[in-house]
Amino acid sequence: MEALIERAAGLDVHQGSVVACVILGAAGRRPTKEVRSFGTMRQDLAALRAWLLEKGVTHVGMEGTGVYWQPVHAALEGAFTLIVGNASHMCNVPGRKTDVKDAEWIADLVRHGLVRASFVPPPEVRVLRELVRHRKALVGTMAAERNRTLKLLESAGIKLAGVMSSVFGVSGMLMLRALAEGTAAPAAMADLAKRRLRHKLDRLTLALDGHLAEHQRFLLSLHIRRLEELGRDLAEVEAAIGAAMRPFAAQQALLLTIPGVDALTAAAIIAEIGVDMAAFGTAQRLAAWAGLCPANHESAGKQKRRGTRKGNPYLKATLVTAAVCGARTKGSYLRDKFQRLRARMGAKKAAVAVAHKILVAAFDMLQRAVAFADLGADYLDRVDKYRTAKRLVRRLDALGYDVMLRAKAAA
Template sequence: MEAIIERCAGLDVHQATVVACVLIGEADRKPHKEIRTFSTMTRDLEAMRDWLKGHGVTHVGMESTGIYWKPVHTILEGHFELIVANAHHIKNVPGRKTDVKDAEWTADLVRHGLVKPSFVPPPPIRDLRDLVRLRRSLAEALATEQNRTLKLLESANIKLASVVSQVFGVSGRAMLKALIENTATPQEMADLAKRSLRRKLEPLALALDGRLTEHHRYLLAFHLRRVEAIEADLRALDERIEEKAQPYAAQRRLLRQIPGVDDRIAVAIIAEIGIDMTVFGNARRLAAWAGVCPGNHESAGKKKSTAARKGNIHLKTTLVQAAVCAARTKGSYYKDKYHRLKARRGSQRAAMAIAHKILVAVFHMLARIVPFKELGEAFLDQQARTRTTTNLVRRLNNLGYDVLLRPKVAA
């Protein structure tokens, strides 16, 4: 193999130390090698940066080891061509393994251009990504806390969830607080219902007549405080996300044209892939990176069925959520395609296929700044009609007939 980079470095990153290997030399000669070990304290990382710059290093490669690569990347960013590689892609052959040998192997791969860089978004997108992922974690925590509250109510034989669809709505929350205070009868608590829920006053009174002890009331107050605290955090986080996502308002408006994609999903997609599609090259690479396309498993000329590829789990779940919403959008091509696939392959594979189509649309819309083109719910029927007509005409031509197609006159 011929070397293509004359001055490069490989880093073996750990929690407390970084082993750096510098290779310097022309392509047709054996390179000069220098190895040093640095601490991961900020001052030592800055010293490593200066040491690399002193050797004229242009390219630096490292593995994406947990989160330990991030502070190293932050300090070196803007000074070198950084290559953050998937650890599975640059794994050394089995044998003697040391930190020094890992650094040497990474540097040698970088020198020969054999390391495929992972996608690392620019700092503004990284900040937005952290906020969006934090919001998702908080939303999951809120759902968990609400489920704990519902289980507590069931243990006290309070059947509120059987009558009220939104237990944590305005009416439900007022009844929960009344249960905690323990100063009202079931009929009086049922009378706290608002609007259409007032039609269920008698079932509500029966549902609120349970065996709520002082222990239950303590736990219910505890859970309700937790729910309200998480909701307050979510509101504050939404304001911060809106502020960080303001520069991408035009891209958000574009993505909202896609069926199933609302403003929150549009922000989540931008936070994961950014707005510069040149880093992915084409839509197929983006789909493979996101993990919304099938894997490849071929041996001896036979292709075997495989599960979907592993990819960005945050982006994948967001796209599947959008696909499920798109399948409920009236007049949408995605809805018709989803139900056709669901009948043959099941709901999960159908949702994954629609997620793939949504991501392909996102790629082209962001790459070319073009609006979404809705094919319509009748597109597949029209396509099948055209295909059937073409096939039948070709078969008749092969049998020696001249075919003239003429639309049938309505009776």
């Protein structure tokens, strides 16, 4: 196979060491190899960068495993064409596996152009990505803490979840603190309810009439304190996300025009795909990268049905959530499309299909810098009037009516 790159390097990255192999030589000639090992401290990575520059390396490849590649990528960024490949796509044949062999194999793949580079966003987008993903982790931790709190209340016979729509709202938190103190009567705790919840004072009094043991009150106080800390952390992270989104204010404003997309959803989309759509080429490639299109599985000329392919789980979850919210926007094309697909394939598959449409729209909007143009709830009916009319006539015929269609006279 003909070599495409004359000066290539492969890095086998570990937590405490980096094995680098440099291959030098023009196509058609026997190349020379040189292997060195470096540490992963900042000074070691600076020495790795200086050595690669001394050798005149132009392309550097490494596997994107864990987080160990990230400081190496940051140390080499700007000086070389960096290729972070999928580890499963770069596996060598089994046998005789060493760190030196792995580095040589990666360098050989890079030299022949056989490594498909993974998408690594620019530094400012990477900052936003870390903040958005940390917020997602905090939200998950808060949900788990709330579930533990509800489980504790149920075990003590306190049935607040059956009376209140949100146990952790303003009224609910006041009652939880009173329960943790253990000094107020059920009626007094129910009287802490605010606004419309005061119409349920009798039911709240019955729901609060349980028995919290001493250790359960102790655990409840721990849950309350942890929830308050998570709430403060979440507010600080969201403020940091807002600051990191300032360079992308124009793109965020465009994405906010999509039904179901709010400020945090727009930030999550930009954090995962960036704002330069040239990195993906087409909307179809972006959808495949996100895991929002069916996987291909063909054997012996037969195409077998498969679910969606693996992709970016953070982006996929964000878009599916936006699709569910967009399906609740009255008078929108996304709502009409979701309702039609849900009747045929179920709500979950319909949400994934609508998420695909949102991603394709976001790609076009970011590429062309245009706002979202809603097609309207009647778009699919207008596309094929004959099919829509035939379906409605068939339904009326089943109800026992004779229908004769006549076009309206032009106004």
